Every structure is written in structure tokens, then in C-alpha cells.
Amino acid sequence: MTWSGNRLSAALSTRPDRQARARHRIGIPKLLNIWSTHQFWIGFFEALGIPANRIVFSSDTSDNQMRAYGAARSTVDCCYPVKCGSGHYGELLFGQKRKIDVLFSPMINNVPSFLDGQVANSLTCPRVMAAPENIKAGFIKERDLFAEAGVRYVSPLVSLGAPRLVPKQMHAALKDVFEGLTWAETREAVEAGYRTLAAFDEAMRARSRQVLEWCARNDRTCILVLARPYHMDPGIGHEIEADLQVFGYPILWGQYLPLDEGLLDAVFGDDVREGVIRSAFDISDVWPSSFSANTNEVIWAAKFAARVPWIGCVIRLVSYECGMDQPTLTPVQEIVERSGTLFFSFQELDSTKPAGSVKIRTETIAHYLAETAEQHLRNKLTWDGARLQLERLTRSDPSP
Ligand code: SF4
Structure with a gap:
């Protein structure tokens, strides 16, 4: 923050309405695309004057969470990640030592994507967008x-993939929650949210x-794991990658994945x-229906x-009753396997982690990798005319 930024921040912090705001506790259910946008919300609420220790995320998904807080309130006829939402809501409502004042669960209808401008749209899955209504x-x-x-x-409905709309959406949603909230403050907080998210993504x-x-x-x-962002939740993805x-x-x-220019050119x-x-981010050669951000990114990563x-x-990784992933299963597998790269899928993931069968499968994958890795490396380098060799990859500047 600049010197003038510090002065502005200090001046704002003495405002009575900002001081009142700083006493709020905001609960955010850690589900669905909160897994890819949580840093935006942290940056946003902190810029509005909510201390970091008063922004409370629910725990990772677990059976205990669902049993204790979500049972009998769960969404029916839906995919597993949405079903888990009632456990997250319940934990924030009933499971906090210090009560929250606001349960904030945005209906995110599109998200920022590194493929923006190269694809038809960056929408979220309709179930992601509508999940808060279902869970509520x-x-x-x-x-x-x-x-x-x-x-x-x-x-609120939030179009994170359309930054110009977000200040209006967030001001309308919060002006009655936070006394004295101004339009200018909201716009600056949204900008802070995007900066925080961009810095996190860049570090990753x-x-x-x-x-x-x-x-x-x-x-x-x-x-490489190809999955939805929420498969990083141990209760949704079952930590298969850790195994x-x-x-x-x-x-x-x-x-x-790294997006450095030199690497992408290679x-x-x-x-x-x-x-x-048309560009390194174009997926139209393999996927013409590029409307969904997470789907587009999975397809691009398969090409990578x-x-x-x-x-x-x-x-x-694919969750139980996920309709969105079904059409992509064959194309992704074909893109990967045609290059000689090993491909394995874990589908219909739900609450049960069949430890025995996962163990057998991970041991099988490790065995195949050990058998084929060296040959694979040689073959791919040969097929690609060695254009991806170490020297070229490492020539471009490392990311900060
Ligand atoms: S992408 Fe699949 S798992 Fe995720 S919310 Fe949509 S239907 Fe459910």
C-alpha cells in the first residue's frame, strides 16, 4: 500500500460506521467455486474493513460435518458437491464458538479465467450458480x-467474470448490511479483491x-490432476492425488498451470x-462449445x-451425478492418450472413499508410471522434435 493509501486507510478506520463494520463476523460456506475465488472474498471484505480473523470459512467437507449440521436439510436429486452444501451452511449457523452475523453465499454465475477472450464464455455450471438457493x-x-x-x-448474484458489473452487484447486496457503505468504497474493495485473487493465482x-x-x-x-476446483476439498476429491x-x-x-509466454510458445x-x-489459449480445435469456465480449463490443460x-x-476426478463433466470425459481422455500419456479417471466420487479400491488403483497407477515414465519421456521428446527440451523451457523468466 502506498503512503497515501495508508493515510486513506487510517482515515477510514476512524469512521464510526467502519468501526461498527469491523465488529461483524462474516461466514462463507467453503464450497463449489469458493474454492477458486476465496482470495477475492478475503481481499474484498478486508478492504471493506472486516478484519481477516472475522472472515470465517466453513471446514472441509466431511461426513461428520454433514451428520452434525446438514442431515435432513440436504438438497435432493443433485450432484454430490452441491448436496454437501447443507453441512457447510449448518456448520456456520450452529457450529461456531463465536456466532457469525452474516452468512455470505454468493451465486457466482461466471468466473475470471485465463482463457477469457479466447472462448465463448466463462460461465459456471448452472448448479454452482443456483446452489445457494437450493441449499437455503x-x-x-x-x-x-x-x-x-x-x-x-x-x-447476491455475482458475475466475477465480468468485473465491471461486480461493484454494482456487491453494493446492492451489502448497503443494508454495512451501514454507510458507499459506492466508491465498494468499487475499491472489488478492485482489491481482484488484486488479491490475481496475486494468489500467480503464486500458485x-x-x-x-x-x-x-x-x-x-x-x-x-x-496432472484435471478436476473442478472443489475437488481440492478432501471431502469431495478424497485426496487421491495425495495418495x-x-x-x-x-x-x-x-x-x-504456468502461463509464461516462453513456455506457452514452446x-x-x-x-x-x-x-x-489462434493463440496458445485457443481450444476451438478440440472443443467448440466453450461456454463453461471450468470445462474450458480442463480441456486446455489436457492439451497442455x-x-x-x-x-x-x-x-x-469427477463427482457423483455431475452432468457437466460427462460430455468431456471422452475428448479429454482421447487428447491425453493420443500423446502416449497415461490417463486414469476416478468417477462418481461421493461421500464414500473406498480405501481398498483407491489403494489398489493408486498402486496400479504408480506401477504403470514407473514402467513407462522413462520411455514416455524419451518418446515425447522425440515426437515433439525435442522442441520442449529443458533449455527452452527454462529460458523464459521464472514467475515471481
Ligand atoms: S460441475 Fe458437476 S459436480 Fe460441479 S456443480 Fe455442476 S453438476 Fe455438480
């Missing part, structure tokens, strides 16, 4: 449990780049120059994996 219904169907707990429920990408560079220097193989990591293979997530440059795609020799294996 379980808490008001007999009586209003939010009102009984003295908690204000705030659930830099870490992925370090992993790839380490693999390149040491002729080692890593594993694989113990065999010594570093893990990358598709959402946080990976996609020939296709761009030959006119197969198919071209980068140090990614020896792709793991696909």
Missing part, C-alpha cells in the same frame, strides 16, 4: 433457521512452474504458426499435458 431451501422449509440464529443471509502458477522445471532438470515425471504423491510423483492441478507455438489455433513431456500421467 433446506434451512427455511419449516421455519427460518437463519432468523432464529440471528444470522443475516446474503446471497509460479509453484507449478518450479515443479515442471525440477522435473525437466532431473528427468522426472509428474502427475499418488507418496509414490514420489509431484502433483500439478490443471487450474494452476508448447503451442507451432500450432499457432501453422494456423491450427499432451504436449509437455514431464507430465507422465493425467488423473481425472
